[in-house]
Amino acid sequence: MSRPAEQKRPLRIGRISYLNVLPIYHSLEKDAAGSGYELVYGPPAELNRLMAAGELDVASTSSIEYARNAQQYYLVPDLAIGSCGPVMSVILLSRQPVETLEGQTILTTSQSHTSAALLRLIMRYHYGLNVTYRTGSASEQIQSHNPPQALLAIGDEALRLRNHPMYPYRVDLGEAWRRWTGLPFIFGVWVVSRDSVAAGRFDTDPCALLQGGRDWGAQHMDTILDLAARHDFLSRDELVEYFRGLVYTMGEEAQKGLRTFYSKLVEAGELERAPELVFYDHAVHTRRTAP
Known part of the structure; x- marks a missing residue:
């Protein structure tokens, strides 16, 4: 059963402080006031640390962080950050x-x-x-x-x-x-804390929230490009090329690329074993944790 104090705390969502995830988070940022969630910003290694410490409920995190601590997380379905070729960043x-x-x-x-x-x-x-x-x-x-x-x-x-x-x-x-x-490379995944699931923290589906942010960004790329241009890293044409080269979904090819990365890390002695890709299912996990 959830603790009342936990229910009052906003859902804490980790947000990598990089341009490449702007299409996913912009709509969440502009709608954050009174939304029941808060965004926590940081580089990948810092979000990894916060997730491992139980200070975040959901976060974009390094692919290798999931591999090393898969028992602590579920993957957000069909959401990733990667490339099918040049990533530029x-x-x-x-x-x-x-x-x-x-x-x-x-x-x-x-x-x-x-x-x-x-x-x-x-x-x-x-x-x-x-x-x-x-x-x-x-x-x-x-x-x-x-x-x-x-x-x-x-x-x-x-x-x-x-x-x-x-x-x-x-x-x-x-x-x-x-x-x-010959495969995509997945640099980052989104993970859900298993402890937060067990505590019944998710009244709404956090995966649908993030997937909705991604879909909004895809439908409003002119807005995303206008915002990205303020950083003055790339010209508008270069920004178009940059975002076009990124992968924001976790289809079969992306999953194959991720599994291949894990297998090669095991071969190199950097991982003890390759983890299974276990995805969060809001309907199933809500039923399991209902009081």
Whole structure:
């Protein structure tokens, strides 16, 4: 049975602070007042931490976070963030041809565990290179007295740095994965806390809320493009190309791509086992938790 205090707390929904999820969240943001939910903003790693700590009910989270803690979550059906080719906002930037990076150190970000894991797989298995990694801020390190030879940039930072003159060699990790496997790559998923389900926190279907936000964004892309243009990362034509290259659904091909990623992580020793993809069903789970 739900505790009264919990019922009064608004539904807490994690929102990655990146441009790529604007089409999903904009309608939720403009309708948030008096809606019974609140949005909590942060980079992927922070939302992972908040979900694992039970401080969020639903969140966009790294694909690898679901793999590592699948027993804590259900997946939101038919919702994801990924690409079927170039993603533009997850890129390896290098001062020398990528094929010559053997023995070099690559700067990676702590903000996205999935992108860093994908980079390790691509460098090891796709390029066959033995490299090392260190963590830090790409924007800060580029301006230091000893800028990295190669770095991983993600999200809005990647959109800002992707044409940096110091780094003429670039690998779009979404495109590299597609060339390697022939499949979409799912960088992020939306998860529902099993503890929140057990506590009866969902009077309304959180999945329908998020799916509705995505569908609104797809139907109002002119509005989304106008809002995105304020960030001044890309021209309007580039924004059209950017959003067109993103995947916001979790169909069969996307699920196959996600399972392939998990299998390769197991092969690389980065996961003990690949998790099952278990999706939330509001009608079923509401019946199970009814007092």
